[in-house]
Structures are given as structure tokens and as C-alpha cells.
Amino acid sequence: MQALAKSLDFIIDTTSGDHPFDPYMSLLKTGGVLIFLGAPSEMKQSPLSLLMGMRSISGSATGGTKDKQELLDFCAANKIYPEVEIIPIQYANEALERLIKKDVKYWFVIDIENSLK
Template sequence: MTVLSRTRDKAEDARALGAADLLATTDDAEPAKATGRFDLVLDAIPAPHDLAPLLRLLALDGTLSVVGYPREVQLQLMHLTYGRKNLSSSGTGGTKHTAELLEFAAGHGITADVEVLPSSRVDEALARLQKGDVRYRFVLDLSDLDD
């Protein structure tokens, strides 16, 4: 498994989680060397972005599965045609499926790396998100709203 990240600063974390390698997507040389290397790319980017660079990483009949940004994207069909590439997405699941997913994760020891902040610090969280100063994901603890 290879982790795709904008920078190499997550390489140690990626290896600790079982990845064999990290590919820095903002270093033009690294993606160029990985052209056609992967059968599957899971795209968990939670913001608008160009799919073409990810599609170039796919091997013949490879699949790009978008799980992070379930909204409108621009795509030239030729990026799929060359190499018979596939594009898929995940469903949002709803409450029932989310509960099943959480139960499955708990039963198999699957966790997420998150930073928890009280909801009273939502402005700080938004400012840090804007700056890209978040290590993986924020979770807002709403228990301070009970006061």
C-alpha cells in the first residue's frame, strides 16, 4: 500500500499504519515516476480537486474511487478512455449504515487519528483548517453545549 499525500511529512505515520511507501503529490517527479503504477486509488480529498493526476497513476483497467468529495467535478472522458480506467464513488450511507460501519470498526480495532477540540473552539478549528494546520481530522466535542 502506498499513501498519497501533498508532502512527505506524513511518511513516518504512513509506515506506522502499514504503508510501504508515501508518494508526495506536490513533487512533480514522484507522480510522474508512478504513472500507471496502481490498480486502485482511493481518493479521500475532502475538497474540490482535479482528478486527472490521480487517473494518470492508474494501471490498465485501474479504478479511481472517490470517497472524500461527493460533489460536482470536472472530468475529460479521455482520462478514463486511455487505459480503460474506471471511476467510482461511495454512497453516503445514512444513519443505519454509519452505525453498522462504526460497529464493524469497533469490533475489528479500527480507529482514526483525530484531534478533539471542544465546540467552543470552533473558530480556532476553522482557522487551522484554512491554514492546513490539521493532522488528519478534527472532531468537535459538543458536550460543552450542555452547560
């Protein structure tokens, strides 16, 4: 993280689970923006991480199919890939329990093709 300090113009945060924000704020350049597309239940943020470097936080709870497709196209064109945990369908109930316990670091992706073999 230190090697990337003050190197990003923006960060798109799609995580809905509670997580610390200050480490990510330190990655933003002066005037950088942390953009929330997920909805954490609470936000603990040091005011200094905003004030030092004129950083800001923004967000949106909207977006339809067209917006999502534009985001996916942008990510593909710029080689931005999500971090995922691939699980078999048989693990779906355990995955839901982990979501409830907030024990999830990545998006769950159910591998249907290999689950049905």
C-alpha cells in the same frame, strides 16, 4: 507522481473538498478504478483520462460502523496511513473557517489530550 504513473490498481479518495482528479487518474494501471468516498461539490475530469487505459470512477455514500472498521483494519494491515493535521481544541473555530474557505489539505484531528493540559 511521474515515478508512480500507471502503478496502482485503485485509489480510494476520501476528500470532500474540490480537487483535480486527472493527476490521480494517471497513477492508475489499465482497468484501474478511482473510488470516491468523499463528496466533492463538482468534478472536472478529462474524458481522455478515463478512455486511455480503460479506467473508471466509482463511489459510495453508504457505510456503517462495520464497513468503517473493515476499512481501518485493511489500512492497518497494509500500512496505509491517512495524512492528517493535528490541532489543539483551541484551534477548532479556525479549523472550521478553513473548511469553509476550502483551505484544508488533510483531515483535522483534534489532540484532546494535549489540549487539556
